[in-house]
Amino acid sequence: MLKLRSIYNALAGNNIGSLPVFSNYKNIVSFYGTTTRKNITTISSLKSNRKDKSQYTQRDKPYKEDSKRVNYIKTKKSLYGGDLSSTSSFKKPYKEPNEIVDKNIQVERIDQLTTVYRSKNKFNDQLGSDITGTGIAFQRLNVSKVLVETLKEMGISVPSTIQQLTIPEILKGGNDILFASQTGTGKTLTYLIPVIQSIKKAEELETAKNEENSRLPRRPRAIILVPTRELALQVMSVAKKLSHKVKFSCTTTSSGGGDLLQYLKMYKSIPIDVLISTPGTLIKLIEEEEIFFSKLQHLVIDEADSMFTVGKGFDEEIKQIVKPLESRFKNRKSEGFPPLNAIVCSATLTEPLMKVINEFFPNIQKYSTPTIHRSINSLVQKFIDIKGGGDKHAALLHAITTGQKITKKNNNDNEINLENDSTIKQQAQKRILIFCNSPNSCRSTEYLLTENDYNATSLHGEIPAKRRNANWKEFLNGDKNILVCTDIVSRGMDIPDVDHVILFDFPNNPIDYIHRIGRTARAGKHGVVTSLIAKYDRPLSNIIQNAIKKGTSLENLNKRINKLL
Known part of the structure; x- marks a missing residue:
């Protein structure tokens, strides 16, 4: 508690006695109406030169503290355990002169x-039921017409800021992408739209070349890693909506009974384009040789701040997952394999998190919105x-x-x-x-x-x-x-x-x-x-x-x- 209190005092500006505020030259400093000339280097020395304020006068009148400020301080004390009986009726708090409040x-x-x-x-951020458009904004991001029509049926016709920044870069391919934005700004669609479009494009190219066995069971083209089974089911529901017109298959694998067990059986029996999984379940599939990466084009890691938190997240599990793919990340145009790239997304992006992500993907490109955090x-x-x-x-x-x-x-x-x-x-x-x-x-x-x-x-x-x-x-x-x-x-x-x-x-x-x-x-x-x-x-x-x-x-x-x- 003492430690937290000291942190608060430091951030509130109450523990800055040794911070330098003036250079070593003469400054004129005024205290309560009286001017003194001193060599002042720190706030501590400034305070040491200040005498009791009661000795000073202001325009030949005794110093008297502002009555509004006195009432404000009394009220503030009452809120934190002071005597309520000594406080006048509460109306509107007094705003201290130096207090900074954003105009918005x-x-x-x-x-x-x-x-x-x-x-x-x-x-x-272009979000809400009252925001409508023709879908041309998505087309300008190089999103296919079929996907644009599907998005319009979902009530989405204008891209958010993070979607405008990131979708074209993922569609280009060839680079690992990290993007971060506020919660509720459409990050799931930000990676699903370009991933699905690139999967369909790869299928069309294989069909044009008359390649056999382009779609096989247990060989997903995209893997999406999420921290919880609830989030896995949610991402799958969004992907299913996109698959109504853009024909592709997706499922989820995670621990637990009921539908999750059926999804696992489906994954093992039919070709799956997009696999959504938690890290622990994916590692089991790798260890049991129930999954193969020969067709893999995209590795998506959602909620990176949960996944990469050292000691609290899934950093060790992700190391096990990424290890078999290291050579393909280094040599993206390996013969006989499709290009592979990583997509990482998060609602927050701290320096420790960025450091860990850079260890996994050294050349990752970062995109974020001004409203993050x-x-x-x-x-x-x-x-x-x-x-x-x-x-x-x-x-x-x-x-x-x-x-x-x-x-x-x-x-x-x-x-x-x-x-x-x-x-x-x-x-x-x-x-x-x-x-x-x-x-x-x-x-x-x-x-x-x-x-x-x-x-x-x-x-x-x-x-x-x-x-x-x-x-x-x-x-x-x-x-x-x-x-x-x-x-x-x-x-x-x-x-x-x-x-x-x-x-x-x-x-x-x-x-x-x-x-x-x-x-x-x-x-x-x-x-x-x-x-x-x-x-x-x-x-x-x-x-x-x-x-x-x-x-x-x-x-x-x-x-x-x-x-x-």
């Missing part, structure tokens, strides 16, 4: 314990401080009840409150995600909700595979409208109609915060995130809130925290 960020204090952040910026514009972020030893479960129940007080734009571009529209309110209450940091916390929270007659289920790593699949289907089908989960759901999952995400347990770092809040306000939609802040969460919470106010990158914040740890 609106900060509201609902009450003494709740702070809300909204973005005034309307940019949504920043909050989504259509997202409302609410922070609720749990005072002292306050009841966190009671705060959760209150957050679920009041969380639907979100706004959206009507046809006249005016804000309307969803709480006042019964139809919209019912729709907004369909799905709520509640994040916890451990399976035990998930279990206790699910029990609390079911005891209070909420229709809830849970998802975490300690649930058996069959039960986990059943819980996931219940939530997706609407049989359960609240899902209590760990970070197993925070990476890459695109769950429709999630309007409210609650962080019951606050994440341990800014990157996890980015991923959790990215489960709502996706594809241009509006959403709310409510964070419950306990005493030990305040240092990190204050740092994140400060970054949101200033509109700065949370990845840079994560970098500074790591340096101080």
